[in-house]
Amino acid sequence: MRTLAIGLIVATLCTIAMAESRGPSTPQERKRALQVIEKLEQDPMSPALKEDRDWVFQWVKEVPDIHAQACMSIVGPLMDEKLSPARNALTLQNILASAAFVMQHPEKSNDMFAVYLAGTQGMLRAYCNIVKVDPSKKDAFLESLLKKQTDGTLEEFVRKGTEECRLHPATTLKP
Numbered sequence: 001m002r003t004l005a006i007g008l009i010v011a012t013l014c015t016i017a018m019a020e021s022r023g024p025s026t027p028q029e030r031k032r033a034l035q036v037i038e039k040l041e042q043d044p045m046s047p048a049l050k051e052d053r054d055w056v057f058q059w060v061k062e063v064p065d066i067h068a069q070a071c072m073s074i075v076g077p078l079m080d081e082k083l084s085p086a087r088n089a090l091t092l093q094n095i096l097a098s099a100a101f102v103m104q105h106p107e108k109s110n111d112m113f114a115v116y117l118a119g120t121q122g123m124l125r126a127y128c129n130i131v132k133v134d135p136s137k138k139d140a141f142l143e144s145l146l147k148k149q150t151d152g153t154l155e156e157f158v159r160k161g162t163e164e165c166r167l168h169p170a171t172t173l174k175p
Contacts, residue, residue, distance in 0.1 A: 022062055022063070022064070023064075024063060024064055024065040025059075025063040025065055025066055029059060029063070030066075030103050032056075033056050033059055033060070033066075033099070033100075033103065034100055034103060034104070036049075036052040036053070036055065036056040037056060037093075037096045037097065037099070037100045037122075038100075039052065040052070040053060040056070040089075040092075040093060040096060040126070041093060041096075041097070041122055041125050041126045041129065042129055043129065043133075044086075044089035044090065044092075044093055044126040044129060044130055045085055045086060045089050045130060045133075053092070056096060057092060057095075057096075060095065060096065060099045066099050066102055066103060067099075067102060067109065068095045068096070068098050068099035068102070069095075069098055069112070069115060069116070069119075070091070070094055070095050070098070070119065071112075071116045071119075071161050071162060071164075071165040072165070072168075073160075073161035073162075073164035073165050073168070074116055074119075074120060074157070074158060074161035074162075074165075075091065075094055075120075075123070077141040078090060078091060078139075078141055078142070079091065081139070081141070086130055086137050086139075089126065089130070090123050090126055090127055090130070090142070091123075093122055093123045093126040094119045094120065094122065094123040095119065096122065097118055097119045097120075097121065097122020097123060097125075097126075098115045098116065098118055098119035098122070100118070100122065101114065101115055101118030101119070101122075102115060112162050112165065112166070113158065113159055113162045116158050116161065116162050116165070117154075117155060117158045120145065120154070120158055121149075121154075123142075124142065124145055124146060124149060127139070127142045127146075128146075145157070
C-alpha cells in the first residue's frame with residue numbers, strides 16, 4: 001500500500017517541472033480552488049466532483065506559489081491502510097486543506113505546524129462527512145485523531161509530527 005502512495009508522490013513530483021513553466025496562481029484560480037476544496041470537504045467522495053477534484057489537485061501541483069505538504073509522521077498510519085476510495089479522498093483532502101490554509105493565511109505559509117494542523121483538521125472534517133453518509137467507513141486511526149481533537153491533544157500530536165517531519169523532510173508537492 002505504501003508503494004502505491006510513494007508512486008503517487010513520485011508521479012506528483014515529476015510534474016514539478018511543469019510548474020516552472022507557468023506563472024503564479026491568479027486570484028480567480030485561488031477563488032475557484034478554495035470553493036472546490038470546500039465542496040470536496042463537504043462531500044469528499046462525490047462522483048459529481050471528479051472534474052473539480054482532478055482540476056484542483058493538478059492545479060496545486062502546478063502553481064509555483066501555493067505549497068501543499070503532507071507530513072508522513074502525521075498521516076502515515078492512514079497511508080499504511082488498505083487502498084480505498086475513502087483513503088484516497090482523505091489523503092487528498094489533507095493536502096488540499098493545507099493548500100487552502102496557505103492561500104487564506106499566506107503570512108503563515110512557513111509555519112509548518114499551522115499548515116499541518118490545518119491539513120489534519122480539514123481531513124477530519126471530510127472524514128466526519130464521509131462517515132455521516134456511510135458509517136461503515138469508520139477508521140480506527142481517524143477515530144483516534146477525532147478523540148485527540150475532543151480531548152484537546154490533537155495539537156500536541158500534530159506538533160510532535162511536525163518536529164519529526166523537520167528531522168525527516170515532509171513529502172511536498174512543490175520544490
